[in-house]
Amino acid sequence: MRTITYSEAIYEALREEMERDRTVFVMGEDVATFGGVFGVTRDLVDLFSEARVLDTPISESAIVGAALGAAMMGMRPVIEIMFGDFLPVAGDQIVNQLAKARFMTGGKANVPVVVRVTTGAPGSAAAQHSQSVESWFLNIPGLKIAVPATPADAKGLLKSSIRGNDPVLFFEHKMLYDRKGPVPDGEHLVPLGVANVVREGRDVTLIAVGGMLRHALDAAQQLEAGGVSVEVIDPRTLVPFDLETIIRSVEKTGRVIIAHEGHRRGGVGAEIAALIAEEAVDWLDAPIVRVGAKNVPLPYAPELEAFVLPGVADLLAAVEKIGMGARVRA
Helix, strand or coil: CEEEEHHHHHHHHHHHHHHHCCCEEEEECCCCCCCCCCCCCCCHHHHHCCCCEEECCCCHHHHHHHHHHHHHCCCEEEEEECCHHHHHHHHHHHHHHHCCHHHHCCCCCCCCCEEEEEECCCCCCCCCCCCCCHHHHCCCCCCEEECCCCHHHHHHHHHHHHHCCCCEEEEEEHHHCCCEEEECCCCCCCCCCCCEEEECCCCEEEEECHHHHHHHHHHHHHHHHCCCCEEEEECCEEECCCHHHHHHHHHHHCCEEEEEEEECCCCHHHHHHHHHHHHHHHHCCCCCEEEEECCCCCCCCHHHHHHHCCCHHHHHHHHHHHHCCCCCCC
């Protein structure tokens, strides 16, 4: 098993799927000229020509609209949107067209469009380039939502998304592109809708979405030294969502913390908390705690940004909160 970066894993998935299926093509702003804003598509234009790696105008609505038309005509477009903050520019195409096309044709039209989009704060990128916007689309039926947190999942989930017949919003955290991790050799697919128990524990279930996984593992390691055993779960996808794995963990630990980088109010943690409350409330020994960004636009100043964004300290405080007055399981 090799160790490669998150960015390299995504690149491999794109290259392998383009080699495997000639209907797969890549489209977006500067994806051919500069390899995209973060260089993920690098030399794909040299390998597959400008006919399959297309630079587009600076128009998110045009990119998504063209991809929808191509998909309905039998192609499998993978489009790149530079920043998740820009998705509202293509709001009608995503919400009213991409998500609904299959339903409004009575299932006759497949819509295999993968929207690769960056998410999260890269550091002093300010309010319009730092948001985690996954929750904006959680309320839209017809869209699948992937939030890979490791190189292996980035590659495996992207390949599965490209081969599927439904539109997928594929959120790539900017701070993960350079992080390395093991990726299996050969064909590697990760199914959508299957969570990963990254670390087993007995006292607390910590559900970490996307970029928060690295903070969750750091917090779990610190807590282990103090005698608190934390089970860390990466949902990997928000739609479909693997509630069964979560419930099995809650039955064991009795306590739940949900961590995501998006704003806490109305964030993905609220939906997950509601599902747990509906399906596993009898197993809870303490209230569910959500950890997310404070409810203000993301600041530019590094000190203020660090204050607004959730991190290890917030996770440690959440564990202390749910442990107060509650029974710690042996």
